[in-house]
Amino acid sequence: MAEAQRERPWVFRTYSGHSSARASNELYRKNLAKGQTGLSVAFDLPTQTGYDSDHPLARGEVGKVGVPICHIEDMSALFEGIPLDRMNTSMTINATAAWLLALYAAAAERQGVAASQLQGTTQNDIIKEYLSRGTYAFPPEPSLKLISDMVAYTVDAIPKWNPINVCSYHLQEAGATPVQEIAYAMATAVAVLDAVRARADVPADAMPRIVGRISFFLNSGIRFVEEICKCRALAELWDELTHERYGVEDEVLRRFRYGVQVNSLGLTEAQPENNVIRIVLEALGVTFSKRARCRALQLPAWNEALGLPRPWDQQWSLRIQQILAFETDLLEYEDLFDGSHVVAAKTRELKQAARAELEKVLAMGGAVAAVENAYMKRQLVESHTRRVRAIEAGELKVIGVNCYTESEASPLTSGEQSILKVDESAEREQIERLRAFRGQRNAADVDAALKNLSEAVTNGDNIMPASIRAAQAGVTTGEWSETLRKCFGEYRAPTGVVARAGENAAPDLAGVRQRVEALSKTLGRRLKILVGKPGLDGHSNGAEQIAVKARDAGMEVVYDGIRLTPEEIVQSARDEGVHVIGLSILSGSHGVLVRDVLTGLQREGLSDLPVIVGGIIPEEDAEALRRAGVRRVYTPKDFDLNRIMGEIVDVVAESGAVR
């Protein structure tokens, strides 16, 4: 049989990293041996938000959702035995992207690899951090400056680097419709490119090359036909926009280049084996159409909604990619959808609506302004609220969740070791290594490097040279970030939980409302709940949905946003005189953080105050939390918010608050 001419496949990656640089290095080497062709580094939340592993806010979070990288030794250990001149590394890092790239360059230099040879991507899309992911560190304006520094620096010094991956991925996770995804991704790219173009150190003739280095990071949902059209719409719109706005004549530089992680939002905790099918279909959405095919793909593990996937789970996802690329005939054909009037019409519809929304954002001053005035956030919260309500009402079918829920016992999810547990000792050991490292570095070098960094920030110089020097001198992640925080100030984004989030007039809430009224009468004042997000996890959608719903149910809701220490939550609960506390934790740090809140309440004499917890919490942990005194534990399978509201009323009624 004649061998058909096959396209080269996209880069296969798996988003991974946990516990420590050494443990993650071992995992990376194993994955590469199995046929993975690129790396995708997951950093832990302290690294992402610019804190050293021993900072109070890092407690419980070290090594949880990714690898902790505090200094050059950590970075070197992460890539030990992996030649960086031949690796294509994607780093999911944003607020501290400039710093992690500096560490990466410094680690490469130790390997004898020049920066100019490095290939990869820093995610570096700060806009969506304010909108959905929450791992920002500095205010929007200076953050944008850091991004434009990296763009201006890499275009010559690390020319094969993608300094920013404009992310629509997280917007979809936050509830964005395809139109919003396209529009806000474009708005973000425009904000970055406008900022770069305005710089004195960027000559006008460099703009086309810079435009050519902008890449995107997309999500792919289960409505895979629409996803195909979305990708095509994005490719067309980017081509037009870069031509119109930045005058890029070379078609190659106007190509829409993107990587993908398929949707995690739609992965279900119930009957989780079905997620494999969802993942396959979502992968098709971004590979099917050659004209709009992704450059790199990472697939989540089927059991992500249950907890951290094991190496075997990740292997299964890698095999999906390999079967799609090597067994099927997908890569043997030209674009399959050219000439389809159905696809063309849908693509046009998405493109036109997205253009209109983009114009709206640009008219209010662009993406940064639309973050600061909370416009985009509000739009996303509204979309997400609609989505959640559609699932609750059964209008949006989710197999195994709101229909076809009957199931045989799954042999895949039973047993003790069905998810990966990060060893509790990982945090302690990382802190020990960090302190030892601080002890042995040259203090004078570090001081000089920090002073140099501080001057660079104050003078508005490009941050990269000073950061690379700091990385080489042994500066830590926390020190680098603290230096910038001092100059830029810290930032709290608007929560988006405003009255605009929609008043729910649905009659299904009437029952709960009556119960809230009745209980409030008994209590002598309106039922008051504190919705708290302890730790560094910034995924605030769950907390915000609960806050809005509780308000609609007639409760007074205190919600102070993300990144609170357990101590701050306890203080807030005490000062505000709430009747119940709801904690939302998605980073897997629930063990330590909930324990700290309960201990704090006890210390304040508030041990009667009922606490409920929501998050990605394995049943084993949920049981432990209940034993420790938590009244209710909710996981992603509890999508019925009305029921949760009713149970909040129960919990308060049962507690000592009613005397």
Add this chain to the structure above:
Amino acid sequence: MLLDTLERELPAPGAARVGVTGAPGSGKSTLLDRLVVALRQRGESIGVIAVDPSSPRSGGALLGDRFRLRNGARDAGVFIRSMAARNRLGGLSDAARASVLVLAAAFDHVFVETVGVGQSEADVAQLADTLLFVAQPGAGDTLQFMKAGVLELPDLFAVNKADLGEAARRTAGELEAGLGLSAPAPFANGWTPPVVLVSAREGHGIDKLCAALDAHRAHLLESGELAARRRRGRTAFIVDNLRQRYGSFGLERLGGAAEVEKRNATGRDITTFGLLSELSREIEEHLCPRENKATRS
């Protein structure tokens, strides 16, 4: 009752009570954050009551998203309590008045922050020694300010977002012009409300604003206006309360607002809530004498 004891035992003048109002989006909360930090740096303690509107439909409310001192260190010098406006839009509940009394016993400064313009200012003015109005650039011209009536009650104006430059200066100018045109407030006692340019976001002008707050406080103390103002606030609160409970008809049975003012000004040793229940009893006796005697003891 605790509140009566507090009102009676608290040494005058006690805590500085400051009301903060302004339109939504004017940056009141951020400005208040800055004030709290500045006052903490002077070693003074602060209680904050932050009032948000209630949903007219569900009665529920989204509160919070307020500043709390960071770094995990618990600071006993700052206390923040958020409240829903409950009964009416922008209005203050009785609980707010009670909270002011409680916080005034424990802190050097008590701030009451409430959203909106109009009725809420009048409500806050009953509770506060000093009323601070936060305006934002482009909020309107002189005439609009006068129409909105925002020029009459506040003792201090802060024009926020001074980082916007010209627009902020223009708004400050319009406010000053409006203040110059208005008749001096009947109880101002020689005080001209200053207009201070601030940028809550950048932290500019906060020292000037603190100085203006201090100056107004000094003016209240020196002129003897403080006691008079608190008494007026008390009258207004009682009148409002009686009118809500018994309507204008009920209030007239007593002799109207004038009678409340007279009874409040006689210098008797009676607390706000004490006087309120005394007057309530009298009205109830006018309205339905018999039942009343049976139920009250």
